[in-house]
Amino acid sequence: MSIVYPVTDVTASPGPTPWQTVGPFFHLALPYSAGSEVAGTSVPGRIRLAGTVYDGSGEPALDALVEIWQPDQAGTFVTTQGIYEKPDGFRGFGRSATDSGEYEFFTVKPGPVPTIDGRCQAPHIAMSVFARGLLRRVVTRIYFPEDSLDMDPLLDSLPQARRSSLVATPAPDGYRFDVYLQGDQETVFLDVGGR
Amino acid sequence: MTNQALDPPYLFPDLANSVLRAPAKALVMPPPGYVESTGPVFGSGDVRDSDADLTVHGVGEPIGERLIVHGRVTDTFGRPLSGTLLELWQANASGRYVHKLDRHPAPLDPNFTGAGRCLTDADGNYQFVTIKPGPYPWRNHDNAWRPAHLHFSLFGQAFTQRLVTQMYFPGDPLFFQDPIFNSIRDERARKRLIASYDHSATSPEWATGYRFDIVLDGAAATPFEERS
């Protein structure tokens, strides 16, 4: 098989820069040693959050990159530090590659934050998954099983059969959250605006 | 909102490895929330000045055409995005990555790793010094070669403004057969991935200059003025 696309000559139009896949070779630049440490060892209430990213054949994707962003236990966002400095504190951001079969974070359970128009939501973490073969990221949310999930406007809008894909399961040291890119158990992925 | 004309689709069968990874169900739009409309804030502790120069980390200089790649990062209203972290990775001049899974039988360069990062300044400007990457084969289809490209990752000022993209070079002869470049079906949007040669950025007797401006979509929760 060979591929030939028509070549035309137009001028770029103004507008957002399009997405392109992260490809298979991001490891030389993106993962960093403390990337799993969303909360450092000194942070009370530290838990482990881990999971596997599965493709449509049920195989683990070993070349995916997972990022999370969340507030602290009080629902407050970190606004004063970056991702590389101060690894002992809570920084709200984590980045973990799946080359060992799982992504892994050490973090705290987030506190609740409302929607921008003031409605209550159950506590959740925002997650991005990037991988070879994904031309742009997929975005999802991680919720927690012990919370009042019926009052959450996103979960309430989903068919019951799909809601559970956004809810972590308890694990001895924290929670497990697997991502299914495709198939019967496909995770609910979100359109959060942007690209 | 995701724009089908401007974004690559998840399922693009010409890209063989999209077939088992593309979500099949429709995306769900959540109520706008503060978790997605905020994001990590970066500072000087995140980068060193030398991180923006990919040519100074070896014992000697890397082989290849030395480049100055610069541009401005803005939102869709044209407002500069300051303090935005850019991360860059690329192949060396012979088209080989420093990566255990890269089997292209082209030489590694002991003086070139191919990773860099920098923060945009108060006007949204960034600049990297690097070398021009070579094209490389990748087995997606018969005689498949990636056009020369730089990989860029940007955070913007909110989770919604996150972008991972690739920068290409004008006039690359390999565009016609590349499904990743051509996954952007709107040709005027696709052209935004191509840097322009910038003679004003070219440094006499030293390096050629290219300009690559980047526009991030998606809104941040807090007013722009308070976050700059």
Ligand SMILES: [Fe+3]
């Ligand atoms: Fe590449």
